[in-house]
Amino acid sequence: MTAIAVAVVAVAGCSTDPDGSAQSATSGSSVAPTPSLDRFYGQQLHWESCDDYADQEAYGYPADRTDCTTVTVPVDYDNPDGESARLALLRVRASGDKIGSLLMNPGGPGGSGVEYMAGRGADLSALELGDRFDLIGFDPRGIGRSTPQIRCLTDAERDEQRAVTLADMTPEGIAEQEQEAKDTAGKCEQEMGSEFLAHVGTADVVKDLDVLRAVLGDDELNYLGYSYGTRIGAAYAEEFPTRVRAMVNDGAVDPAADPVEDTVKQMAGFQSAFDAFAADCAAGGGCPLGDDPVQATTRFQELARPLIDSPAPTGLGRTLSYEDAITGVVQGLYSDGLWDPLREGLVQLTRGNGDTLLRLADMYEGRDSDGHYANMADVFTAVRCVDDPPITDQATLDRLDTEGRRAAPFSDDGRGTGVGVRDACAFWPVPPTSAPHELDVEGLPTTVVVSTTNDPATPYEAGVTLAKSLNARLITFEGDQHTASLEGKDCVDDAVIAYLVDLTLPDEGLRC
Numbered sequence: 001m002t003a004i005a006v007a008v009v010a011v012a013g014c015s016t017d018p019d020g021s022a023q024s025a026t027s028g029s030s031v032a033p034t035p036s037l038d039r040f041y042g043q044q045l046h047w048e049s050c051d052d053y054a055d056q057e058a059y060g061y062p063a064d065r066t067d068c069t070t071v072t073v074p075v076d077y078d079n080p081d082g083e084s085a086r087l088a089l090l091r092v093r094a095s096g097d098k099i100g101s102l103l104m105n106p107g108g109p110g111g112s113g114v115e116y117m118a119g120r121g122a123d124l125s126a127l128e129l130g131d132r133f134d135l136i137g138f139d140p141r142g143i144g145r146s147t148p149q150i151r152c153l154t155d156a157e158r159d160e161q162r163a164v165t166l167a168d169m170t171p172e173g174i175a176e177q178e179q180e181a182k183d184t185a186g187k188c189e190q191e192m193g194s195e196f197l198a199h200v201g202t203a204d205v206v207k208d209l210d211v212l213r214a215v216l217g218d219d220e221l222n223y224l225g226y227s228y229g230t231r232i233g234a235a236y237a238e239e240f241p242t243r244v245r246a247m248v249n250d251g252a253v254d255p256a257a258d259p260v261e262d263t264v265k266q267m268a269g270f271q272s273a274f275d276a277f278a279a280d281c282a283a284g285g286g287c288p289l290g291d292d293p294v295q296a297t298t299r300f301q302e303l304a305r306p307l308i309d310s311p312a313p314t315g316l317g318r319t320l321s322y323e324d325a326i327t328g329v330v331q332g333l334y335s336d337g338l339w340d341p342l343r344e345g346l347v348q349l350t351r352g353n354g355d356t357l358l359r360l361a362d363m364y365e366g367r368d369s370d371g372h373y374a375n376m377a378d379v380f381t382a383v384r385c386v387d388d389p390p391i392t393d394q395a396t397l398d399r400l401d402t403e404g405r406r407a408a409p410f411s412d413d414g415r416g417t418g419v420g421v422r423d424a425c426a427f428w429p430v431p432p433t434s435a436p437h438e439l440d441v442e443g444l445p446t447t448v449v450v451s452t453t454n455d456p457a458t459p460y461e462a463g464v465t466l467a468k469s470l471n472a473r474l475i476t477f478e479g480d481q482h483t484a485s486l487e488g489k490d491c492v493d494d495a496v497i498a499y500l501v502d503l504t505l506p507d508e509g510l511r512c
Contacts, residue, residue, distance in 0.1 A: 036080045041214045045069045050090055050118070053145055059118035062125055065093045068114070071215055073141065073208045075199050083195065087208060088145035089138045090114040092121040096131035100218040100245070102500065103136045103209065107227030107251070107483075109202075109383035110366075110376030112144030113137035124486060127493075132501050133222065138212060140205045140232075143379050148196060152188035152378040155371055162365065165308050165322040169417045177421045185427040188382060198430040200379070201386035206236040210243065220245035222500060226483045227251040227458055230449075230466065231387070234439060237470060241444035246500050250450035251458040251483040252466040256438050259388050260400050265459045267408035273333040273456035274300075274410045276480045280336075281343055288346040297410045300329075303349050305414050312354035320354025320361075326411050328357035331364040333456045335481040385425035386433050392426045439469040447472040448499050448506060450492060454480045473499075476511040484512075 047067040050056065056063050071087045074080040090113075091101075106116040117124075117137025124135055142150035153161065166177045188197060209232065213221045221244050225233040230249035237244060254262065278296030281287035288303070289296040304325050311319035320328075332342030338360070345356035366374030391397055397420025405412045449472045451463020460476075467474040477484040477492050484492045491512030498504040 037074070037077070037211075040073055040080070040211050043072060043215055045071065045215055047091070053088060053090055053114055054118035056118075059115070059121075061090070061118045061121040062092060065095065065125060066118075066121060067091055067093070070146075071208075071212060073211050075141075075196060077204065077207050085141045085196075086147045087138055087141060087212070088114050089136055089212070090117045090121070091137075092117065092125045092130065092135040094130065094132060094134050095125070098134065099132045099501065100134070100220075100222055101136050101213075101216040102129060102133035102222045102224060103138060103212060103216075104223075105138070105140070105225045105229030105232055107225075107229045108143070108376060108380060109140075109228045109387075110143055110374075110379035111228070112139050112374065112376075114139050114144050120486075127486070128497055128501055129486075134216070136212075136216065141208060142196070142200045142382065143375065148192070150188075150192060150196075150200065150375055150378045150382050152184060152191055152381070155367075155373050158365070158367075158373050158377065159318065159371070162324055162327075162361070163311070163319065163321050165413075169415050169419060174419065174421055178426075181422060181424040182427040184381065184424045185385075185429060188378065188424075189429040192382075194429045197382055197428075198386065198433070200382050201433045202231055202235050202383070203387075203433045205232055206239050209236050210240055213243065218245075219243075222246045224248045224485065224496075224500070225250070226485070228253060230458075231255060233447075234466060234470065235434075237441050237444050237447065238439050241441045244444055244447065246445075246503060247447040248450065248485060248496055248500065249447070249463075249466060249470075249472070250485040251455060252449055252451055252463040253458060254462040254465045254469075256436050256465070256469065257462065258436065259391060260396060260403070262462075263400060264403045264407045265461070266457060267404050267411070269454075269459045270330060270333055270456045271297075271408040271410060272454055273480055274329070274408075276454060277333060277336075277339050277342065280339060284343075288343065288350045300346075300410050301412070301414065303346065307354075308413060308415075312349060312352055314354045314358050316355060316358055318358065320349075320358045322413065324361040325349070325354070325357050327364050328360035329410070330456075331360040336479075337481070381424050385428040386430060388425075389432050389435055390422075390425040390428060391420075392422060394420065396420070397422065441470055444470065446505055448475060448496065449473070450475045450477060450483070450485050450496070452477045452479050452481060452484050454478075455482050456480075457482045473506045473508070473510075475506050476509075478511060 047069045050066055050068040053068040068090050072084050075083040075085050105113050114137050139146040223233055231253045233247050233249045234255050278289050279293040282291050282293050289299045307322040307325050311321045314320055332338045348356055366376045398418055401420040402418045405416050447470055449463050449467040451460050453460050485496045495506040
C-alpha cells in the first residue's frame with residue numbers, strides 16, 4: 001500500500017463588542033520571560049538584503065519593501081546556554097499605518113515560510129494586510145534557510161528511494177521495508193545528532209514563535225497558519241493564550257485526533273478529491289479514466305499497477321515508479337487548479353509516458369530541475385516522529401493498512417495482505433515530545449478557523465473540531481482544494497482580512 005501523508009502568563013478575559021469586534025487579551029509581553037531567556041527575547045534584529053535568502057527574479061517579491069534577517073533561539077529551552085539555532089525571516093514591510101507583524105506558516109511540516117512569502121509577497125502586499133502589517137515568512141527550526149538544516153538523505157539517495165517500489169508483502173519484503181525505515185532513522189541521527197532531533201517538534205517551534213513575536217516588537221501575536229501550520233497555531237494558543245491578538249488556522253490538523261483515525265480520514269479525503277477530479281474529467285469527454293466516474297478508480301489501478309514491475313520511461317533522465325505515480329496524482333489533487341496537468345499526466349501514462357506525473361511528483365517532493373531537493377521530506381519525518389507517539393503495535397499497524405486501503409482504493413497497489421509495516425518513527429532515536437490531547441486555551445481571545453468541505457489533505461471535520469476546541473469562529477469554504485484563505489476567494493478573504501485588521505469576527509455559520 002502507498003501511504004498518503006502529508007501531513008502561560010497572566011490570564012485576561014476575552015469578550016466581544018456589540019459590533020462583533022473581538023477584544024484581545026492582555027498583552028503577554030507585560031510579563032518578562034525567564035531571565036535565562038532574556039538574551040533571546042531581547043536580541044536586536046539586523047535586517048539585510050534578501051539576495052542570500054531568495055532569488056528576487058525567481059520569486060518576484062517587491063524588493064523595495066522586502067528585507068531579511070535571522071533570529072537566534074536555543075535548541076533546548078531547558079538548557080538555554082547550550083547549542084543554538086538560527087531562524088530565517090523574510091519581511092515585506094507595511095506600507096501604511098502599521099498594526100504589527102503578521103507571521104505566516106505554509107504548512108508541512110517542512111514548508112519554507114521564507115519561500116512562501118517570497119513567492120506570495122507581491123500579491124499579499126497589495127491587499128489591505130500589506131498596508132497594516134509587516135508580512136513575515138519564517139522558516140521554523142531545521143527548515144529551509146534556518147540553521148542547522150535537517151538533512152538525512154543525499155539527493156542521490158532520495159532519487160534512489162523514490163525509484164524503488166516496496167510492494168512485496170511477503171515476510172521477506174516486509175523485513176526489507178522495515179530495514180529501510182530503520183536505516184533512514186539511523187542516517188538522520190548520524191547527520192543531525194540526537195540532541196537536535198529531540199527538539200525539532202512543534203513543542204519547541206511554538207517557543208520559537210513567541211521569541212519571534214517579541215523581537216519583532218509585538219506585544220501580541222498575529223498569526224496565519226495553513227495545514228500543519230494550524231498545529232503550530234493551536235499549540236501556541238495553548239502555551240501562550242494571553243499573548244494572541246489575532247489567529248487564523250486554515251486547513252486544520254486536529255490536535256486530539258487518534259493518529260490511525262486521522263491518517264485514514266486523510267486518505268478518504270484524497271479519495272473524495274480523486275472522485276471529484278474523475279467526475280470533472282469524465283464530463284469534459286475523452287478522459288483517460290473513462291467516461292464513467294464510477295469506474296475511474298478501477299481504470300486508474302489498471303494504469304498504475306503495471307508500474308510496480310515496469311516503470312514508465314520519461315524524457316527527464318529517470319523513470320516513473322509506481323510510488324511516484326501515486327505521489328504525482330496526490331499532488332494534482334491538492335487543488336482543482338492542478339487538475340489539467342493531472343489529466344495530461346494520465347493521458348501520457350496511457351501512452352506509456354510518465355513525464356508530467358513525474359514532474360508533479362517532483363513538485364510534491366521538492367525536487368528542482370537540477371536534481372536538488374528541498375529538505376521538506378526529511379523535516380516531515382523528523383517532526384512527525386517527535387510530534388506523535390510511534391505506531392509499533394502490530395494489530396494497530398494491520399488495522400491502519402486494512403482501513404487505509406479501503407479508504408483510498410485509488411492508491412492501493414493490490415498486493416496487500418492486511419499486514420502493516422513499521423515506518424521510520426518506530427526506530428526513531430529520540431522519544432516524542434508531544435501527543436494527541438484535548439486543548440486547554442483559557443484566556444485565548446476569539447480566533448478564526450477556516451475549513452474546506454472537500455479538502456483532500458485535512459478533512460473538513462478536523463476544522464470543525466479545532467474551532468470547537470479553540471472556541472473559535474468557523475468559516476466554511478465549499479470547494480475541492482487544500483486551504484482557502486488569501487487565495488482569491490472574496491467571501492473568505494474579506495472575512496479573514498476584516499478579522500486580522502479590525503478584529504471583526506466572521507458571522508456565525510459563515511459559508512463561502
